[in-house]
Amino acid sequence: MDITNKRVQLSVFTVVLLILVASLFSSIAGYRYAVISLKGNQFITAAEEAHHLVSELHLGNSKENKRALQSRSFAEFDVNTLPNNAINEFTTSCQLLVGLDNKLNNLNTELNFIELLGEINSIKNTQAKNLAINMVVDESADFKEKVAKGLYNFVLDNPDDEIAFEILEQKFSHKITAEQRQALRRQLHAMTQPEYIKRAIQLTSQTGAMTDAETQSFNLEYQPFYDSPYAEVRAAAIEVIGLVQREDEIELLEQALFDVDNDVSNAALTVIGKRQLNDPQLINALTMLHAQNGHSLSTEHQQHIEALLYEFGVI
Numbered sequence: 143m144d145i146t147n148k149r150v151q152l153s154v155f156t157v158v159l160l161i162l163v164a165s166l167f168s169s170i171a172g173y174r175y176a177v178i179s180l181k182g183n184q185f186i187t188a189a190e191e192a193h194h195l196v197s198e199l200h201l202g203n204s205k206e207n208k209r210a211l212q213s214r215s216f217a218e219f220d221v222n223t224l225p226n227n228a229i230n231e232f233t234t235s236c237q238l239l240v241g242l243d244n245k246l247n248n249l250n251t252e253l254n255f256i257e258l259l260g261e262i263n264s265i266k267n268t269q270a271k272n273l274a275i276n277m278v279v280d281e282s283a284d285f286k287e288k289v290a291k292g293l294y295n296f297v298l299d300n301p302d303d304e305i306a307f308e309i310l311e312q313k314f315s316h317k318i319t320a321e322q323r324q325a326l327r328r329q330l331h332a333m334t335q336p337e338y339i340k341r342a343i344q345l346t347s348q349t350g351a352m353t354d355a356e357t358q359s360f361n362l363e364y365q366p367f368y369d370s371p372y373a374e375v376r377a378a379a380i381e382v383i384g385l386v387q388r389e390d391e392i393e394l395l396e397q398a399l400f401d402v403d404n405d406v407s408n409a410a411l412t413v414i415g416k417r418q419l420n421d422p423q424l425i426n427a428l429t430m431l432h433a434q435n436g437h438s439l440s441t442e443h444q445q446h447i448e449a450l451l452y453e454f455g456v457i
């Protein structure tokens with residue numbers, strides 16, 4: 143009797159959950175990313191299948207075609223294999239994504255967008271969160287001006303928010319003005335993730351003509367990153383010298399040439415070649431590096447050094 147009751151309860155729960163999932167897919171079918179399979183206690187975002195569905199959803203607009211495509215998405219869904227915590231997480235994420243879909247359809251103010259970002263941040267599952275980000279990035283074309291302004295202000299107030307930065311970088315980097323880049327540069331120190339610091343340096347270092355005072359202020363914002371404990375951040379900071387001159391650039395480039403990480407050293411080599419910096423101090427450093435045996439330098443690194451020395455007439 144107990145076993146029968148449990149089976150009935152499980153069947154009822156399965157039906158309810160599948161109705162919820164079907165509702166989700168019906169609501170966001172046009173978003174093209176909503177192809178999710180569950181196995182064990184993990185989300186699996188079927189990216190290739192999702193992209194395949196993109197073309198099919200747009201080739202046929204009939205409800206029958208869309209229903210058939212959505213049914214295919216559930217082919218591997220087996221709620222009986224899921225522990226309770228995974229079921230709860232899935233249903234919560236579904237509800238959040240449906241709410242996100244509604245907000246995207248009614249997005250008309252900067253405040254709406256900031257609230258929407260807060261909701262995306264509340265999604266705990268990584269794959270579901272990525273799905274939400276993709277929905278915003280993909281569908282934001284219809285309200286670019288409002289989204290760009292709201293997103294920029296949100297990043298300015300929350301510089302360590304990876305989701306907001308991801309959307310800003312992917313979709314709206316071309317809309318950031320020189321003044322806005324300057325404001326974002328002043329917030330670089332508040333970022334903590336090395337990968338995002340690197341990308342923020344690359345995003346904010348694009349600049350036009352500047353006065354001497356502006357150049358000095360510009361360079362000051364990147365000063366802390368030349369001694370960063372993270373190689374990718376040091377390399378990104380060195381790359382900035384390829385765009386804007388600094389008074390201490392020779393010393394910084396020499397230091398970078400002997401960096402323990404080849405990416406940092408290669409960044410310095412690229413800047414030296416790009417700006418044709420044949421300063422005697424740098425030539426000496428390059429010669430010393432060239433003299434090191436092959437065990438301490440990679441072949442590609444050594445070839446990069448030799449190419450510069452040849453270009454400068456040293457060898």
